Amino acid sequence: MTTELSERQQEIIEAAGRLLTSSGVGGLTIKNLAKEMKFSESAIYRHFASKEEIIIAMLTFLADSIEQRLAHIPGSADPEAKFKALFEEQFRFFNSHPHFVVAVFSDGLMKETEGINEAILKLINVKMKYLMPVIMEGQQKGVFTNAITTEELVHIIMGTFKLQMFKWRTANFQFDIQRNGENMIHSVLTLIKNKK
């Protein structure tokens, strides 16, 4: 359900992303959004019915972008290579769209409404959809450990990733997330790989 977005709508959700980066959740107001767009507050409502719709559009756009990128990771490679590619792709994405990191945590983005929670859930599921089978395949082929379940492995990996993003964000995006991410991938792999 990739809802079509007009040019202006795209500009607005990009501006919203920039605001999130520069001034956090509290900075994402219609007033600031209008200022960022260099037009009046009321003009926003020519393009979106409500602030909620803007946030949902942003989250949906984010999910679609990530999905699109993850979708064409070759299915032929071995699990370890796929694992690496999966996370490298994500670190690359957030490196070029740092504002969306705030949305990843997206806790208290707004008074949590039905629609927003749904959009967040979709976002999490996109990641799961691609990570889960890679881990399972790796376990079946004996390259990843079978000492704990797939779910437990995924939990640990996702937690590690989320914390990495959290640190990057609270450090105001000052360090190189692709380099640090590379290290994270390496240490996680070291931990979950079966010893030869």
Added chain:
Amino acid sequence: MTTELSERQQEIIEAAGRLLTSSGVGGLTIKNLAKEMKFSESAIYRHFASKEEIIIAMLTFLADSIEQRLAHIPGSADPEAKFKALFEEQFRFFNSHPHFVVAVFSDGLMKETEGINEAILKLINVKMKYLMPVIMEGQQKGVFTNAITTEELVHIIMGTFKLQMFKWRTANFQFDIQRNGENMIHSVLTLIKNKK
């Protein structure tokens, strides 16, 4: 710096915790706090100078409580036992004070001020202060893996813990955190322990 809190002040920060649980960051308003206390809004200000002070008091109280509990984990036991005790204690604490889980994420609790950030930092450091040496000792004694650095191990462990808490909270505290926590501890230990 365990600032003395009056009885009323304690009641207020507990009410604040309850509000956080039931209605999230956005629900923590002076109006709601007053209603929860069966008070007028202005009465709050007899006990705290500002909302910021309430939040700081809450975070400080939280840090102190955790510190107190973690402090008397026997230093004699082996690293694995200490690791277990450390997390069991935390799961036990949050099980009896579920409202404070929200504060663990403590992101966007309020327009981030100097004092609040400081209190959050202190909270993170309490955990670090007790976890770090346990991991290091375990590595030195060869019971935990040396394949990756202490920092990387701690990162993975903390990320896993945080995500566990996040899941508990978004599940509205419906599942048994002590039981699930036990499983989490077990699978993390399985992963980080050296094979015999």
Added chain:
DNA sequence: CTTTGCAGAGTGAATGTTCACTTACTTGAT
């Protein structure tokens, strides 16, 4: 080719609500 009319995209001013916080007053216990 000009006129008519309409739609898309903008405006400033105002709406009602909620927020943290203040002021002036009251009460009951020591």
Added chain:
DNA sequence: ATCAAGTAAGTGAACATTCACTCTGCAAAG
């Protein structure tokens, strides 16, 4: 009589949203 702890009734600021309106480009009708 003092004073800690309460109250009612406000304040101004910020918020999302709505209102009546203007401007501009375009397409059909005369």
